[in-house]
Amino acid sequence: MNPEFIKTICPYCGTGCGLIIKVENGVAVATYPDREHPVSRGSLCIKGWSAHEFINHPDRLTSPLLRKGDTFQEIPWDEAIPMAASKLRETAAKYGGDSIGGLSSAKCTNEENYLFQKLIRMAFKTNNVDHCARLCHAPTTVAMVQALGSGAMTNSISDLAGAGCIFAIGSNTAESHPIIMGEIYKAADKGATIIAVDPRETAVTRNAKIHLRINPGTDIPLLCGMMRHIIDEGLHNEDFIRERMEGFENLNEFLQLWPVKRAAEECGIDEEIIRNVAEIYAKAKESAIIYCMGITQHACGTANVLTICDLAMLCGHVGTEHSGIYPLRGQNNVQGACDMGALPNVYPGYQSVSDSAIQDKFQNAWGSTLSDKPGLTVTEIIGLAGKNIRAAYIMAENPALSDPDTNHVLESLKAFDFLIVQDIFLTETAKFAHLIFPSSCFAEKSGTYTNTERRFQLLRKAADPPGNAKEDFEILCLLGKALDLDFSYKNSSEVMDEIASLAPAYGGICFDRLERKGLQWPCPDSEHPGTQYLHKDRFTRGKGLFVIPEHTPPKELPDESYPYYLGTGRMFSHYHTGTMTRRSSFLNREVEEAYAEINPEDAAHLNVKDGEKIKITTRRGSIITTARITKRVSKGYIFAPFHFTEARANMLTNPVLDPGSKIPEFKVCAADVRKESQDG
Amino acid sequence: MMLEKTKDIARQILEEKKAGGVFGLMKNEWNIIQPHLFEDPAELANLVLEPKWLLAKLAMRILRSSPENYKLAVICRGCDERALIELIKRNQIEKENLLTVGIACSQEQAAICLCERPYPEKLDAGEKVSGVDPFQDERVQKFLTGNDKERMERWADMLKRCIKCYGCRNACPICICDPCKLEDDVWVQRGVVPTETVTFHLIRAFHLSDTCVACGACQEACPVNIPLLYLQLSMRKTLREKYGYEAGIDPETRSPVLSSVFEKPDTDREYPAWINSLGEKDES
Numbered sequence: 001m002n003p004e005f006i007k008t009i010c011p012y013c014g015t016g017c018g019l020i021i022k023v024e025n026g027v028a029v030a031t032y033p034d035r036e037h038p039v040s041r042g043s044l045c046i047k048g049w050s051a052h053e054f055i056n057h058p059d060r061l062t063s064p065l066l067r068k069g070d071t072f073q074e075i076p077w078d079e080a081i082p083m084a085a086s087k088l089r090e091t092a093a094k095y096g097g098d099s100i101g102g103l104s105s106a107k108c109t110n111e112e113n114y115l116f117q118k119l120i121r122m123a124f125k126t127n128n129v130d131h132c133a134r135l136c137h138a139p140t141t142v143a144m145v146q147a148l149g150s151g152a153m154t155n156s157i158s159d160l161a162g163a164g165c166i167f168a169i170g171s172n173t174a175e176s177h178p179i180i181m182g183e184i185y186k187a188a189d190k191g192a193t194i195i196a197v198d199p200r201e202t203a204v205t206r207n208a209k210i211h212l213r214i215n216p217g218t219d220i221p222l223l224c225g226m227m228r229h230i231i232d233e234g235l236h237n238e239d240f241i242r243e244r245m246e247g248f249e250n251l252n253e254f255l256q257l258w259p260v261k262r263a264a265e266e267c268g269i270d271e272e273i274i275r276n277v278a279e280i281y282a283k284a285k286e287s288a289i290i291y292c293m294g295i296t297q298h299a300c301g302t303a304n305v306l307t308i309c310d311l312a313m314l315c316g317h318v319g320t321e322h323s324g325i326y327p328l329r330g331q332n333n334v335q336g337a338c339d340m341g342a343l344p345n346v347y348p349g350y351q352s353v354s355d356s357a358i359q360d361k362f363q364n365a366w367g368s369t370l371s372d373k374p375g376l377t378v379t380e381i382i383g384l385a386g387k388n389i390r391a392a393y394i395m396a397e398n399p400a401l402s403d404p405d406t407n408h409v410l411e412s413l414k415a416f417d418f419l420i421v422q423d424i425f426l427t428e429t430a431k432f433a434h435l436i437f438p439s440s441c442f443a444e445k446s447g448t449y450t451n452t453e454r455r456f457q458l459l460r461k462a463a464d465p466p467g468n469a470k471e472d473f474e475i476l477c478l479l480g481k482a483l484d485l486d487f488s489y490k491n492s493s494e495v496m497d498e499i500a501s502l503a504p505a506y507g508g509i510c511f512d513r514l515e516r517k518g519l520q521w522p523c524p525d526s527e528h529p530g531t532q533y534l535h536k537d538r539f540t541r542g543k544g545l546f547v548i549p550e551h552t553p554p555k556e557l558p559d560e561s562y563p564y565y566l567g568t569g570r571m572f573s574h575y576h577t578g579t580m581t582r583r584s585s586f587l588n589r590e591v592e593e594a595y596a597e598i599n600p601e602d603a604a605h606l607n608v609k610d611g612e613k614i615k616i617t618t619r620r621g622s623i624i625t626t627a628r629i630t631k632r633v634s635k636g637y638i639f640a641p642f643h644f645t646e647a648r649a650n651m652l653t654n655p656v657l658d659p660g661s662k663i664p665e666f667k668v669c670a671a672d673v674r675k676e677s678q679d680g
Numbered sequence: 681m682m683l684e685k686t687k688d689i690a691r692q693i694l695e696e697k698k699a700g701g702v703f704g705l706m707k708n709e710w711n712i713i714q715p716h717l718f719e720d721p722a723e724l725a726n727l728v729l730e731p732k733w734l735l736a737k738l739a740m741r742i743l744r745s746s747p748e749n750y751k752l753a754v755i756c757r758g759c760d761e762r763a764l765i766e767l768i769k770r771n772q773i774e775k776e777n778l779l780t781v782g783i784a785c786s787q788e789q790a791a792i793c794l795c796e797r798p799y800p801e802k803l804d805a806g807e808k809v810s811g812v813d814p815f816q817d818e819r820v821q822k823f824l825t826g827n828d829k830e831r832m833e834r835w836a837d838m839l840k841r842c843i844k845c846y847g848c849r850n851a852c853p854i855c856i857c858d859p860c861k862l863e864d865d866v867w868v869q870r871g872v873v874p875t876e877t878v879t880f881h882l883i884r885a886f887h888l889s890d891t892c893v894a895c896g897a898c899q900e901a902c903p904v905n906i907p908l909l910y911l912q913l914s915m916r917k918t919l920r921e922k923y924g925y926e927a928g929i930d931p932e933t934r935s936p937v938l939s940s941v942f943e944k945p946d947t948d949r950e951y952p953a954w955i956n957s958l959g960e961k962d963e964s
């Protein structure tokens with residue numbers, strides 16, 4: 001008896017909604033919304049309401065596992081930890097520290113991410129540490145740092161409700177960040193114009209005032225056409241540009257290349273509509289831009305984000321309460337994992353590993369020599385498996401489903417001399433491990449997550465991990481100690497204090513201050529109230545910079561052999577690699593099997609009926625999946641969610657990388673589709 | 681004042697063992713407010729009454745997973761009391777196992793909720809304030825006036841925002857059917873958003889037509905701000921005007937919808953066989 005109610009944070013998306021977990025006899029049995037939460041205010045999406053469902057699933061890992069041939073054998077922690085330490089040490093001794101790679105996790109807490117990168121950097125003197133932000137918002141970080149000086153979402157979620165125009169491009173907010181969609185509607189109810197740009201029809205485009213169904217990969221032409229028209233009409237914010245910007249002349253000159261007519265041709269939208277949306281965006285008192293994977297997951301991802309920054313700054317729509325640029329973060333703690341330096345080129349707080357003053361600071365603080373050479377990214381660590389990278393430690397990431405060109409990833413995962421995977425389930429990636437550490441989920445740990453609006457929030461422990469599984473924090477401390485590091489932290493609060501002492505932007509953050517509302521960084525000292533929106537009177541980099549975007553069309557376009565566009569993405573009831581949602585009965589009942597969306601005309605042409613099997617093939621591989629016939633996709637375009645292990649959309653995706661940020665082009669590749677004969 | 685009085689009553693209940701626990705809101709050492717089952721009088725120092733937080737459904741779950749004779753006291757606003765009464769009527773809670781500590785709402789709260797009765801019938805702490813007539817509210821009028829076509833358009837526009845979170849169902853203190861019709865493929869297609877407007881939203885609204893206590897929990901849980909309470913208001917009004925019935929006021933009066941189905945009908949009307957979702961067992 002005696003149910004307890006524990007307030008914590010949703011483990012799914014970067015919105016960071018507040019949950020109340022109901023615990024009966026030590027078991028998490030239900031989830032309720034937190035009426036007091038500053039973002040979600042008593043609401044949740046279907047995933048939040050179901051967040052407890054996977055926790056007690058019988059598939060949870062409960063003991064360290066050691067590979068024996070094709071099977072795994074349970075071993076005790078006091079064997080597992082020393083074994084991991086000695087294997088990693090041996091590898092580093094034989095091939096050098098740069099032969100070790102670490103993948104940290106956007107699902108884990110800030111403190112765990114901090115310890116993870118510290119462990120890899122200190123123990124092996126390498127910066128080969130990265131995480132799945134590479135696959136979602138790496139272009140954001142690169143581009144926004146270049147243009148504004150900070151890669152973070154500029155404003156707060158609740159600021160959206162006051163915007164006069166919301167321009168949502170490449171974001172299916174209603175399915176991927178549902179609670180943020182509520183703020184968009186609040187703005188709409190107050191009279192804001194909602195403009196949605198997406199090649200697909202989504203709940204966002206259906207509820208927008210204007211939907212621009214552009215050709216895939218033509219975001220830059222659209223945005224350039226808009227900017228050109230804004231300047232031609234004199235709608236740009238001259239005062240703002242004069243006082244706060246540099247590079248306007250270059251931009252203006254570059255935009256000569258983009259008359260609206262050319263833009264219209266490239267993106268397949270009427271000139272008149274482009275002019276109209278440009279005017280609405282520019283003229284509104286405050287306009288906000290929301291974007292997501294539809295912008296970043298392209299080989300020109302960085303250029304896409306730069307163009308968005310250019311548009312916002314051209315109109316002076318940055319640095320006020322209800323304007324701004326909103327890159328919506330995917331994972332619950334992807335913001336935090338970046339902030340904590342789980343990136344190959346920066347320490348916590350985006351402090352460059354190549355800056356010698358910074359290097360000194362961390363060497364002194366940690367009492368260790370450190371490498372000043374930027375490390376390798378996720379895709380490189382996996383791609384170089386068995387070559388430059390001989391051993392890897394993967395904490396709660398699932399590249400076997402999440403990374404492009406799965407067949408190649410699977411080959412790579414086999415090629416490590418030693419692979420350690422730490423996770424709560426035997427994921428597709430864990431199956432390749434030599435050693436598995438069973439860890440804990442969000443409800444079984446304390447620590448902090450940082451949501452998409454830079455808000456540090458306290459996660460509170462509701463239940464114990466199952467069996468012999470341990471908190472990631474404890475595993476990291478044990479492994480650290482076994483590697484002779486001074487990892488004698490008593491709790492995650494102590495780790496947070498260390499983070500605050502080393503990263504000025506989080507200097508004022510400590511557990512005692514987070515209480516019920518959390519704190520938004522920058523929060524430099526213990527008196528600072530946190531920051532609702534950035535770049536108020538001055539950009540983080542001083543002046544804002546207009547950068548000329550280079551428009552590169554998608555690297556692989558439909559041709560005779562592969563006549564369809566293929567894009568991947570998410571849907572409302574599943575999350576990423578499905579590890580958690582497919583083990584949640586209420587979520588799984590919505591969609592139990594893999595599917596791909598296809599336009600009725602294409603389906604008729606292929607003689608495929610709704611619910612029949614189709615085979616999608618690209619130059620990388622093929623999958624067999626179920627056709628869902630819908631006008632949500634235009635003719636010639638196939639959409640495949642990537643949550644499903646039985647038909648992995650990433651078997652198909654193109655691993656070409658954006659040169660600036662090394663994000664793969666998940667959103668566009670060329671595919672062929674055939675009806676799959678039922679009998680074989 | 682009201683808080684101190686409530687604490688006193690709660691303390692008495694625990695000390696005199698009139699109930700095994702008092703269910704209310706607690707502010708913990710982190711200043712976090714959340715529902716809490718107080719079983720130790722010493723904890724009552726942390727009892728708080730704000731914000732509005734419907735507890736009836738949680739209380740029902742506690743009672744249902746407790747030993748048979750476990751008694752629970754619930755700190756109730758008006759809507760919570762009314763919801764508990766409906767749950768008693770629907771045989772979800774044993775009347776004998778429930779105590780209520782009734783508290784009054786403020787005038788501001790009543791205005792926010794558009795509440796006609798911002799107090800419980802059994803008021804133990806606080807002063808009654810007068811209710812609000814929701815039909816005088818502009819926002820309500822916007823959705824409930826105009827011709828059919830206009831109203832339909834306005835609602836369709838709102839309902840197509842639905843992201844199918846099931847929050848309205850989950851949050852409603854009286855939405856408790858198992859299995860739920862919204863999880864039946866016949867009515868609600870799986871795997872797509874938004875849901876079919878008519879089946880999803882109108883099934884939910886009609887299933888609660890005569891039990892809805894106008895607490896507003898559905899609307900407050902809706903992430904996309906659909907004014908779900910307004911859908912219920914006109915049905916409540918009809919029941920009151922045509923049958924003199926209001927849900928949640930006293931445990932004895934049965935809903936006219938129930939009595940006209942189960943008690944001898946006053947006409948020779950025949951009811952189609954599928955009207956059995958109210959819990960009548962099929963004899964065959």
Ligand code: SF4
Nearest residue numbers: 010012013017045048
């Ligand atoms: S919107 Fe995101 S954070 Fe909020 S409940 Fe849904 S998945 Fe969780």
Ligand code: SF4
Nearest residue numbers: 758759785790793795
């Ligand atoms: S609905 Fe009425 S009784 Fe309930 S909280 Fe609001 S004002 Fe109080």
Ligand code: SF4
Nearest residue numbers: 852892893895896898
């Ligand atoms: S107002 Fe909504 S939540 Fe409250 S009883 Fe009525 S239908 Fe249920």
Ligand code: SF4
Nearest residue numbers: 842843845846848902
């Ligand atoms: S709460 Fe709102 S969004 Fe959620 S299912 Fe109900 S109507 Fe739809």
